[in-house]
Amino acid sequence: MFTSPLEHLTAELQRLDLLLHREILRLRATYQLSLDEFRGLYISDEQVNSLIDQSLGYEGVLSTLDELTQRAEALRECNAERLSNEMPWQRLVVEFGLTPIEQDILLLAVAPEIDLKYETLYAYLNNDITRKWPTRDLALRVLSASPAERAQLRSYLSPRAALFAGNLLHTIEPTFRASSLAHGFALMPPMVDYLLGYCYEDARLTAFTETVNGSVVWDKIPLPADAVTRLRQVAKRFKASNGPLPLHLLEGRPGAGRSLAARVLCGELGFALLKFDLEAARASTEPLSGLINAALLQSRLEPAGLYLKGIETLFDSAGKPLPDAYALAATLAGQPRPIFLACTPGTQASEWLKRQSVLGFHFPEPDFSARVWLWQDALAEQNAALPASEIDLLAGRFILNPGQIQAAAAAAAETLEVTGTLDSTALFGAARAQSDRSLGTLAVKVKPIHGWDDLVLPGATQSRIRELASAIRFQHVVYSEWGFERRIASGRGVKALFSGGSGTGKTTTASVIAKDLGLDLYKIDLSSIVSKYIGETEKNLDRIFQAAQSSNAILFFDEADALFGKRSEVKDAHDRYANIEVSYLLQKVEDHEGIVILASNLSKNIDEAFSRRLHYVIDFPLPDETHRERLWRSMFPLEAPLAKNLDWRFLAKQFSIAGGDIRNVALDAAFLAAQDGRVITMKQLINAMARQMKKQGRIPSPTDFKQYHTLIGEGE
Numbered sequence: 124m125f126t127s128p129l130e131h132l133t134a135e136l137q138r139l140d141l142l143l144h145r146e147i148l149r150l151r152a153t154y155q156l157s158l159d160e161f162r163g164l165y166i167s168d169e170q171v172n173s174l175i176d177q178s179l180g181y182e183g184v185l186s187t188l189d190e191l192t193q194r195a196e197a198l199r200e201c202n203a204e205r206l207s208n209e210m211p212w213q214r215l216v217v218e219f220g221l222t223p224i225e226q227d228i229l230l231l232a233v234a235p236e237i238d239l240k241y242e243t244l245y246a247y248l249n250n251d252i253t254r255k256w257p258t259r260d261l262a263l264r265v266l267s268a269s270p271a272e273r274a275q276l277r278s279y280l281s282p283r284a285a286l287f288a289g290n291l292l293h294t295i296e297p298t299f300r301a302s303s304l305a306h307g308f309a310l311m312p313p314m315v316d317y318l319l320g321y322c323y324e325d326a327r328l329t330a331f332t333e334t335v336n337g338s339v340v341w342d343k344i345p346l347p348a349d350a351v352t353r354l355r356q357v358a359k360r361f362k363a364s365n366g367p368l369p370l371h372l373l374e375g376r377p378g379a380g381r382s383l384a385a386r387v388l389c390g391e392l393g394f395a396l397l398k399f400d401l402e403a404a405r406a407s408t409e410p411l412s413g414l415i416n417a418a419l420l421q422s423r424l425e426p427a428g429l430y431l432k433g434i435e436t437l438f439d440s441a442g443k444p445l446p447d448a449y450a451l452a453a454t455l456a457g458q459p460r461p462i463f464l465a466c467t468p469g470t471q472a473s474e475w476l477k478r479q480s481v482l483g484f485h486f487p488e489p490d491f492s493a494r495v496w497l498w499q500d501a502l503a504e505q506n507a508a509l510p511a512s513e514i515d516l517l518a519g520r521f522i523l524n525p526g527q528i529q530a531a532a533a534a535a536a537e538t539l540e541v542t543g544t545l546d547s548t549a550l551f552g553a554a555r556a557q558s559d560r561s562l563g564t565l566a567v568k569v570k571p572i573h574g575w576d577d578l579v580l581p582g583a584t585q586s587r588i589r590e591l592a593s594a595i596r597f598q599h600v601v602y603s604e605w606g607f608e609r610r611i612a613s614g615r616g617v618k619a620l621f622s623g624g625s626g627t628g629k630t631t632t633a634s635v636i637a638k639d640l641g642l643d644l645y646k647i648d649l650s651s652i653v654s655k656y657i658g659e660t661e662k663n664l665d666r667i668f669q670a671a672q673s674s675n676a677i678l679f680f681d682e683a684d685a686l687f688g689k690r691s692e693v694k695d696a697h698d699r700y701a702n703i704e705v706s707y708l709l710q711k712v713e714d715h716e717g718i719v720i721l722a723s724n725l726s727k728n729i730d731e732a733f734s735r736r737l738h739y740v741i742d743f744p745l746p747d748e749t750h751r752e753r754l755w756r757s758m759f760p761l762e763a764p765l766a767k768n769l770d771w772r773f774l775a776k777q778f779s780i781a782g783g784d785i786r787n788v789a790l791d792a793a794f795l796a797a798q799d800g801r802v803i804t805m806k807q808l809i810n811a812m813a814r815q816m817k818k819q820g821r822i823p824s825p826t827d828f829k830q831y832h833t834l835i836g837e838g839e
Contacts, residue, residue: 125205128320131212132237138198139230143244145191146265211318218423219289225279227266231257232292232310256295260304290420323424325417331403335396339387345380345525350484358391367457370479372472373465375486378526385430385463395427402433415454428461435470444475452479491603494518497525501532513547519599521675527557551641562670566645571638573631579753587741591619592636595718616715621722623743626783629722633679643676661707668711683721751775754782758789766804788815809834
C-alpha cells in the first residue's frame with residue numbers, strides 16, 4: 124500500500140514518463156522531431172533525454188515502443204494493487220466513475236503541478252515553448268497506440284466528458300484561431316491540494332460559502348409531521364437510488380428552519396451541508412456559472428449537500444426569472460448530491476423550474492403551540508427557565524420563527540450571565556429586536572413614553588381601551604387554546620377604530636397600549652402611501668402589510684378617512700379607481716394577522732363594509748372641564764418651574780379645547796418663560812392661549828379671558 128498520496132502520484136508519474144518516452148521515440152522514428160539544438164526554440168534533444176532517463180533510472184536500455192508499453196502497463200497494475208480506497212485519487216475515481224483512460228488524462232494535467240520538468244516536456248512535444256501544458260493533440264498521441272484508440276479517446280476530451288463537466292479540468296484556449304486539437308487543458312487549482320491529501324478549498328468561494336455539519340436530529344425540524352415524513356422518504360430514496368435526484372425547493376422566511384431541515388437530511392446521508400449565498404456571489408466579479416460549478420465540485424469532494432440561499436436575486440422586480448436563472452437551473456439538475464433551493468414566500472419559482480424535477484417543502488410560520496415549544500427548547504439550550512405563563516405571553520405576543528426565537532433566547536441569555544437572573548423584560552426586548560425592521564422604512568416608529576396613568580379619558584373609554592389591550596394580550600388563549608382558529612380561516616388579528624377629534628388622545632392611547640404589551644408602534648405616513656398613479660397606492664400598501672406581517676408591531680393609521688373612507692357612487696374613472704383602493708385596503712386589513720388601529724375624526728366616515736369587520740370601535744370625546752383641569756396640571760413635568768398662583772380651574776373652565784391643544788399651549792408657554800423670567804406664570808399661559816386661538820382663526824376677546832385679558836401682549 125502507498126503510505127501517502129504523494130507516493131502514489133510519484134509512482135504514477137513514472138508510468139507517465141514511460142508513455143512520454145514512447146511518444147518521443149515515435150516522433151523521432153518518423154522524423155517529426157528534429158535532432159538539432161533548436162527544437163522548441165531552445166529545448167534540446169539532449170535536455171529531454173536527460174529528463175526522461177533520470178526519471179526512469181536507465182540510460183537507453185529500453186528503446187523499443189513495445190518495451191515501453193509493456194513496462195507502463197505493468198506499472199499501472201502494480202500501482203493499482205497498492206492503491207487503497209482511502210487515497211484521494213481512488214475517492215475521485217469512484218465519485219466520478221473515471222475510466223483508466225480518463226485517469227491518464229487527469230494524470231497529464233496533474234504532472235506539472237508535481238514537477239515542473241513536465242512543462243519542458245510538454246513544450247517539447249507541442250513543438251512550441253509557449254505551450255507548457257498538455258493539449259488535446261498531445262493527449263491523443265501519448266495515450267493511444269493506434270488510430271482506433273485515438274478515435275475513441277477524443278470523446279473523453281470533449282466539454283461534455285466527465286473530467287470537464289465535473290469541473291476537474293478546465294480548457295485553455297489558444298490566443299489565436301487554431302484547430303480544437305491545439306486547445307490545452309489544466310487541473311482546477313484546488314484539485315492539487317485535494318490530490319495531495321489536503322482539505323479541498325477553493326479561494327473563490329470562501330467569501331460566500333460555509334460548510335456546516337449535519338448532526339441534527341429529526342425532532343428539531345419545525346415542520347408538520349407529514350412534511351417531516353416526506354423528508355425522511357427523500358433520504359431513503361437517495362440511499363436506494365443511483366439515478367439523478369430532484370431539486371429540493373424550501374420556501375419560508377429566513378429562520379423558518381429551511382437550512383436546519385437540509386442539515387438533518389444531509390446528516391442522515393452522512394454528508395455535511397455547503398451553504399452558498401447567491402446574493403453575495405452575484406455581487407462578486409466572478410461569473411456566477413464558474414462559482415456554481417466550483418461549489419458543485421466542492422460538494423462532491425467533501426462530500427456535502429449544496430444549499431443555495433438568496434434565490435430571490437435570480438428574479439427581476441416583476442418576479443420574472445433573469446436570463447442566467449435558466450442556465451443555473453439546468454446546471455443544478457441531475458446532480459449526484461442533494462441540492463436545496465431556499466426562497467421566501469411569493470418567489471415565482473414554478474416558472475423557473477418548470478423543466479426540472481422538483482420537490483417542494485413549505486415552512487409555515489409556527490402556530491402558538493409550536494412557538495411555546497420552541498421557546499422552551501431555546502431557553503433549555505441556554506440553561507435558562509421561565510414560568511409557563513411568561514412563555515405563553517411571549518409566544519402569543521410575538522410571531523417569530525425558530526431561528527428568531529433561538530437568536531432572541533441567546534441574546535437574552537447574555538443578561539443571565541451578567542445579572543444571574545433572566546426575566547421576561549429581557550426576553551421581550553430580545554424578541555422585539557428579532558422582529559423584522561423593514562417596516563421602519565415605510566412608516567414612522569412612535570416612541571412610547573406614556574403609561575396608563577397619563578391617559579385622561581372618561582371611564583367608559585378607558586374601560587374599552589383596557590379591553591382592547593387585554594384582547595391583544597390573550598389572543599393565544601382564544602384562538603389557540605379555545606380552538607377559535609379552526610373557526611376563523613384568516614384575519615385572526617385585532618382591528619380597532621379610535622374615533623374622535625384631533626388632539627383627543629388617540630395616538631397617545633395607541634402608544635400606551637404598545638408600551639404595556641411590549642410591542643413597537645408604527646404610524647403610517649399617508650403622504651408616502653397615497654399616489655395619483657394608478658396601482659401605486661396598492662403597491663405601497665402591499666409593501667407595508669408584507670413588512671408588518673413579520674414586524675410584530677401595531678400598525679396605526681392616523682386620519683384613516685383618507686384611505687378607509689366610504690366608497691362612493693361611480694360617476695367617472697376616478698371614482699372607480701378610488702373605490703378599488705378602498706376595496707383592496709379592506710381585504711389587506713382583514714387578512715392581516717397582526718394588530719391594526721385606525722384613527723378617524725368621525726367613525727361614520729369609515730366604509731360600512733370595513734366597520735363590520737372591526738373588533739373595537741372606541742370613541743374619544745372632547746374632555747370635559749374636570750378632565751381638562753387634569754390635563755392642564757399633568758402637562759407640566761415636575762422639573763418645570765411653575766408659579767404658585769397658576770389658575771388651572773380658570774383655564775379648564777374657559778377654554779373647551781382638546782388635550783393636543785393643551786399640550787401645544789403648555790409647550791409654547793414654557794418657551795416664553797424660558798426667555799422671560801425663567802418661571803411659567805399666568806402671563807405666559809394667557810399669551811400662549813391667545814396665540815393658539817389665533818392659529819385656529821379666532822380672535823381673543825375679554826369674554827374669553829376675563830380678568831386675565833390685560834396680560835395679552837405683555838412682554839411680546
